[in-house]
Amino acid sequence: MGIHKKLFDEGLIERGQYNYIEMINDKSKVSVFYELRSLLYVGILFFTGGVAYFGYNHFTHVGHLLAMLSLSATLIFVLYKVFKLSHPFSAKKVIVEHNYFDYFVLFVALLWISLWTYIQLYFGLLEILIRPFSFVSTLLFFGLAYRFDNTAVLVLGITALAASVGLTVSPLDWINGGYVSLNSLYYSSIVLGLALILISYVTILRGIKNHFRSTYLHFGYLLLISGLLVAEIETGSWGFIVMNILIGVLISFYHWKTREFLFFFYGNLLFYIVFNHALYKSLGMDFFILGLYHYPLTLLGYIVFIVSNKKQFSDD
Amino acid sequence: MIEHLIAYKIEEIEKLIRVIQIKDWVRLGIITEEQWTIIKEDYSSKLYAPSVYIKLPLFLITLIGVQLLVTLFFGMLIMGLNNDLGMRLIFLLVGTGLILVSEYLLIREFKHCNSGVTEAVIYIGAGYLGISITGFGFEIPWLTMFVYTGIAAIIAIRYLDLIATAISFLFFYLSLFLLLNEAGGVFTATLPFMGAGASLAILLITNKLFESKYEKIFRYQLTLLKTASLIMIYVSLNYFVVRELSISLLNLQISDSEEIPFAAIFYFCTLFIPVFYLLIGIRKKSLLFIRVASICFLASIATFQVYWFKEHAVLYYSIIGVCMIVCALFLYRLLKNKNTGFVTDRFQYESLKVNSIVELAGNKVSDKNLVNNIGESEIGRW
Numbered sequence: 016m017g018i019h020k021k022l023f024d025e026g027l028i029e030r031g032q033y034n035y036i037e038m039i040n041d042k043s044k045v046s047v048f049y050e051l052r053s054l055l056y057v058g059i060l061f062f063t064g065g066v067a068y069f070g071y072n073h074f075t076h077v078g079h080l081l082a083m084l085s086l087s088a089t090l091i092f093v094l095y096k097v098f099k100l101s102h103p104f105s106a107k108k109v110i111v112e113h114n115y116f117d118y119f120v121l122f123v124a125l126l127w128i129s130l131w132t133y134i135q136l137y138f139g140l141l142e143i144l145i146r147p148f149s150f151v152s153t154l155l156f157f158g159l160a161y162r163f164d165n166t167a168v169l170v171l172g173i174t175a176l177a178a179s180v181g182l183t184v185s186p187l188d189w190i191n192g193g194y195v196s197l198n199s200l201y202y203s204s205i206v207l208g209l210a211l212i213l214i215s216y217v218t219i220l221r222g223i224k225n226h227f228r229s230t231y232l233h234f235g236y237l238l239l240i241s242g243l244l245v246a247e248i249e250t251g252s253w254g255f256i257v258m259n260i261l262i263g264v265l266i267s268f269y270h271w272k273t274r275e276f277l278f279f280f281y282g283n284l285l286f287y288i289v290f291n292h293a294l295y296k297s298l299g300m301d302f303f304i305l306g307l308y309h310y311p312l313t314l315l316g317y318i319v320f321i322v323s324n325k326k327q328f329s330d331d
Numbered sequence: 332m333i334e335h336l337i338a339y340k341i342e343e344i345e346k347l348i349r350v351i352q353i354k355d356w357v358r359l360g361i362i363t364e365e366q367w368t369i370i371k372e373d374y375s376s377k378l379y380a381p382s383v384y385i386k387l388p389l390f391l392i393t394l395i396g397v398q399l400l401v402t403l404f405f406g407m408l409i410m411g412l413n414n415d416l417g418m419r420l421i422f423l424l425v426g427t428g429l430i431l432v433s434e435y436l437l438i439r440e441f442k443h444c445n446s447g448v449t450e451a452v453i454y455i456g457a458g459y460l461g462i463s464i465t466g467f468g469f470e471i472p473w474l475t476m477f478v479y480t481g482i483a484a485i486i487a488i489r490y491l492d493l494i495a496t497a498i499s500f501l502f503f504y505l506s507l508f509l510l511l512n513e514a515g516g517v518f519t520a521t522l523p524f525m526g527a528g529a530s531l532a533i534l535l536i537t538n539k540l541f542e543s544k545y546e547k548i549f550r551y552q553l554t555l556l557k558t559a560s561l562i563m564i565y566v567s568l569n570y571f572v573v574r575e576l577s578i579s580l581l582n583l584q585i586s587d588s589e590e591i592p593f594a595a596i597f598y599f600c601t602l603f604i605p606v607f608y609l610l611i612g613i614r615k616k617s618l619l620f621i622r623v624a625s626i627c628f629l630a631s632i633a634t635f636q637v638y639w640f641k642e643h644a645v646l647y648y649s650i651i652g653v654c655m656i657v658c659a660l661f662l663y664r665l666l667k668n669k670n671t672g673f674v675t676d677r678f679q680y681e682s683l684k685v686n687s688i689v690e691l692a693g694n695k696v697s698d699k700n701l702v703n704n705i706g707e708s709e710i711g712r713w
Contacts, residue, residue: 016589017351018352018353019356027370027373028362028366029426032361033357035361036356036361042672043672044385044672044673044674044678045618045672045673045674046673046674046675047621047673048668048674048675048676049676050621050622050625051662051663051666051675052659054625054655054658054659054662055655055656055659055660057629057660058651058654058655058656058657058659059656060652060654060657061649061651061652062648062649062650062652063652065645065648065649065652066649068645069645069646072645090542092395101375106373114676245397275385277384277696287707306666307403308403309397310395311397311400311403312395312398312400314392314393314395315393315396315400315534317392317396318396320386322389322441322446322448325379325381328381
C-alpha cells in the first residue's frame with residue numbers, strides 16, 4: 016500500500032490529492048516540461064551561436080550592426096510578449112500560468128546585458144559607460160523583478176547594483192589576490208551589504224514581495240561579511256576585530272532565534288575567522304602551536320554543538 | 332538477508348523515505364503546508380537526516396576537523412616510523428576506529444543517517460582502511476581499484492550512501508579497464524564490448540532489484556546505478572571513445588580519413604543506442620530513459636561533427652539547432668493537443684487541476700484566473 020493511500024485512509028489528505036498522487040505514481044500522466052524546454056534551449060543555443068559566428072566571420076562591420084539590430088528586435092518582441100502575458104502588479108506573489116513566462120522575463124534581462132555590452136565593446140565605450148550602464152541596468156532589473164515577480168532578475172539587479180558602485184570580482188582577480196587589494200572599496204561593500212539587509216526587513220515590514228527577503232539577506236550578508244573581513248585585514252585594526260566579533264555574534268544570535276541555519280552559519284563563519292585572526296595577532300608564531308589543538312577541537316566542538324541542537328533547525 | 336547488512340533500523344529508514352516522498356509532494360503543491368504540519372507529527376523518523384544546506388557545512392567542517400585530529404594524534408607517530416608494515420597497521424587502526432565511531436556513536440547512539448557528519452567520518456576511515464589493505468605502492472593497479480570498489484560498495488550498501496555507490500561504480504570500471512588492458516591482445520581489443528557487457532549485466536541486476544522488496548530502501552542507489560550503467564553502455568560503444576582508446580591503447584597507426592576496424596558497428600551504436608533508449612522511454616513512460624537518451628543524443632551529435640563535419644561545424648550545429656527547435660515546438664503542440672499520457676506543463680497540482688477539470692468539460696483553458704476561481708469542492712471531480 017502506498018503512503019498516499021495510508022494518508023488518505025487516515026483522512027490526512029483529500030480525495031483530489033490522493034487521485035493526483037496516484038496519477039503520478041501509475042504514470043497515467045508524465046510531465047516532459049523540463050525535457051522539452053531543454054531541447055528548445057539547446058536548439059536555440061546551437062542555432063544562434065552558429066548564425067552569430069557565421070555573421071561574425073563573413074559580414075564584419077555589417078554583421079555587427081545586424082547582430083545589434085537583431086538583438087534589439089528580439090528584446091522588444093520578448094518584452095512585448097512579457098507585458099502581454101503578465102498580470103497586474105501586486106505586492107504579493109503573482110503566479111502567471113504560462114510555462115515559460117519567468118524565462119521570458121529573464122531572457123529580456125540577459126538580452127539587455129548582451130546588447131549593451133556588444134554596443135560598448137564595438138564602439139570602444141566600455142570604460143566610459145560601464146558605471147552608468149550598470150546603474151541604468153540596476154534600475155531596469157529592479158523594475159522588471161518587482162513588476163513581473165522574478166527572483167532571478169532581482170539577483171541580476173543586485174549584481175548590477177554592486178557593479179555600479181565598483182564591486183566586481185572575477186576569478187582571475189581572485190587568483191591574483193585582487194579582491195584583497197581593493198583599497199577603500201570595502202566601505203562600499205559594507206554599506207551596500209547593510210542596505211540590502213535593511214531592505215530585506217523593510218520588505219517584510221511593508222509586506223511587499225515577502226519572498227524576496229531571503230535573496231536580499233543572502234547578498235546582504237555576503238557583501239557585508241566580505242567587506243568587513245577585507246577591511247579588517249587591510250587596516251589590521253583592533254577596532255575592526257572587536258566590531259566584527261560583535262557583528263558575528265549578533266548575526267548568529269538573531270538567526271538562532273529565527274531558526275535559519277544558513278544565515279546562522281554566516282554569522283558563525285564571520286565570528287570564527289575574526290576570532291582566529293585575533294588569536295594570531297595576540298600570540299604571533301605561538302598561534303601555530305596552539306592551532307594544532309585549537310582547530311580540530313573547535314571544529315569538532317562546533318559539530319557537537321550543532322548536532323546536539325538539531326531541533327533548532329528542524330524546519331530547514 | 333540484506334536487512335542485516337544495513338546499519339540503520341529498517342522501519343526508521345522506511346519512515347525517512349516516506350517523509351522524503353511526502354516532502355516532494357509538499358514541494359509540488361499537492362500537499363499543503365498546513366497538512367504537512369499535521370502529517371509530520373505522525374510520520375517523522377527518529378533518524379537525523381538534515382537538508383543539504385545543513386549537511387554540506389557539517390560535512391566540510393567534520394572532514395577538516397577529523398583529519399586534523401587524526402594528524403594531531405597519529406601524524407608524529409607515522410612520521411617517526413620508517414616501517415611500511417607499521418604504517419599500514421596504524422592506518423588500519425585509524426580507519427577501523429573511525430568507522431566504529433561512526434557506527435556505534437553517530438549512527439546507533441545519535442541516530443545520524445547521512446547527516447554529513449557520518450559521511451565525513453566514514454570516508455576518512457575508509458580511505459585509511461583502503462591504504463592499509465593495498466599499501467602505498469599500488470603494485471597491481473587493477474587489484475587496488477578492485478579493493479576500493481569493494482570498500483565503496485560495502486559503504487554504499489551498509490550506509491545507503493549515494494556518493495559511495497557512484498564511486499564503487501567508477502572504481503569497478505577502472506579496475507575492469509586496467510585488468511583488460513594489462514591482459515593485452517584480444518582482451519584489449521574487446522574492451523568496448525566487455526565494458527558494454529558489464530554495464531548491461533549491472534543494468535539487468537538493477538532491474539531485478541527494482542522488482543524486489545528492497546526497491547523501497549535502495550531506490551535512490553538503484554536509480555543512480557541504472558542511469559550510470561545506461562550511460563556506460565553508450566560510452567563503451569561510442570565511436571569517438573572507441574577510436575581514441577584504440578589509437579592510444581593498441582597503438583593503431585591510422586590517418587584522419589581512415590576508419591578503425593568494425594567502424595560501422597560503432598557508428599551504428601553511436602546513432603541508434605540513443606534512439607533505442609528514447610523509444611523505451613516513450614513506451615515505458617520513463618523519464619530516466621528519456622533523459623539518458625537526450626544526453627547520449629548530444630554526445631552523438633558531437634561525435635558525428637568531429638568525424639564527418641569537421642570543416643562545416645558552424646553550419647552543422649546551426650542545422651541541428653533548427654531541427655531541435657522545430658522538434659521541440661512540434662512536440663509541444665502535439666502533446667498539448669493529443670492525449671498521449673505525456674503533458675507539457677510543469678507537474679504542479681494547481682496546473683494539472685485546471686487542465687483536468689477543463690479536459691472533463693471538453694474545453695480549453697481560456698481564462699487565466701481559472702486557478703483562483705476553482706473551489707476546494709471541485710478538486711475531487713476529475
